[in-house]
Amino acid sequence: DAGITQSPRHxxxxxxxxxxxxxxxxxxxxxxxxYRQDPGHGLRLIHYSYGVKDTDKGEVSDGxxxxxxxxxxxxxxxxxxxxxxTSVYFCAISEGEYYTFGSGxxxxxx
Amino acid sequence: QKEVEQNSGPLSVPEGxxxxxxCTYSDRGSQSFFxxxxxxxxxxxxxxxxxxxxxxxxxxxxAQLNKASQYVSLLIRDSQPSDSATYLCAVNMGxxxxxxxxxxxxxxxxxx
Numbered sequence: 001d002a003g004i005t006q007s008p009r010h011x012x013x014x015x016x017x018x019x020x021x022x023x024x025x026x027x028x029x030x031x032x033x034x035y036r037q038d039p040g041h042g043l044r045l046i047h048y049s050y051g052v053k054d055t056d057k058g059e060v061s062d063g064x065x066x067x068x069x070x071x072x073x074x075x076x077x078x079x080x081x082x083x084x085x086t087s088v089y090f091c092a093i094s095e096g097e098y099y100t101f102g103s104g105x106x107x108x109x110x
Numbered sequence: 111q112k113e114v115e116q117n118s119g120p121l122s123v124p125e126g127x128x129x130x131x132x133c134t135y136s137d138r139g140s141q142s143f144f145x146x147x148x149x150x151x152x153x154x155x156x157x158x159x160x161x162x163x164x165x166x167x168x169x170x171x172x173a174q175l176n177k178a179s180q181y182v183s184l185l186i187r188d189s190q191p192s193d194s195a196t197y198l199c200a201v202n203m204g205x206x207x208x209x210x211x212x213x214x215x216x217x218x219x220x221x222x
Contacts, residue, residue, distance in 0.1 A: 031207045042214035043154070043198065050207060058209060090153060097142055097202075099210060101153040 023091030116213035133199030
């Protein structure tokens with residue numbers, strides 16, 4: 001998606017290991033979000049950021065932390081991955097009412 | 111708990127017919143309402159958003175909002191096979207920039 005990239009696109013990791021997902025934007029938007037999408041649950045908000053070093057928790061924040069040291073980068077960290085964190089993770093940016101999603105990261109915890 | 115409800119489907123519609131997708135939300139303070147389309151394995155794409163009661167049209171798509179009934183719908187006219195996808199209803203419940211609350215989506219199938 002134009003202006004927003006996620007890395008990696010796919011990752012397989014072992015239970016108990018730390019994992020960091022990266023979201024990078026070139027749009028200079030203030031607001032950034034991390035969602036997870038699971039069958040039967042839809043998209044659920046994990047954390048969001050409203051500026052550099054300004055972040056807040058979403059609906060399903062347990063087990064996740066985030067950091068935003070630069071406007072363009074929003075990092076999502078699973079401190080100790082569990083099988084319940086196997087999911088597709090989407091980053092989004094917003095400008096007014098326009099939310100744009102990245103292509104997603106498919107994370108599998110084995 | 112703030113919720114957005116959608117029928118998961120699948121909703122099957124003949125090609126050329128009108129597809130009607132529905133969504134209800136729990137928070138009366140919600141201010142803006144969105145419809146996204148998501149193809150399998152892809153990211154959500156914004157179709158349109160609506161703020162005010164009534165209808166909003168964009169090409170073959172019409173969003174309808176009834177705040178008194180806490181109900182929002184999406185009509186797709188002249189449905190095409192390429193419209194087959196999952197349609198996500200989303201609501202900005204806080205009115206701020208603290209993210210959207212999504213329904214679980216309705217799987218739409220357009221039958222040629």
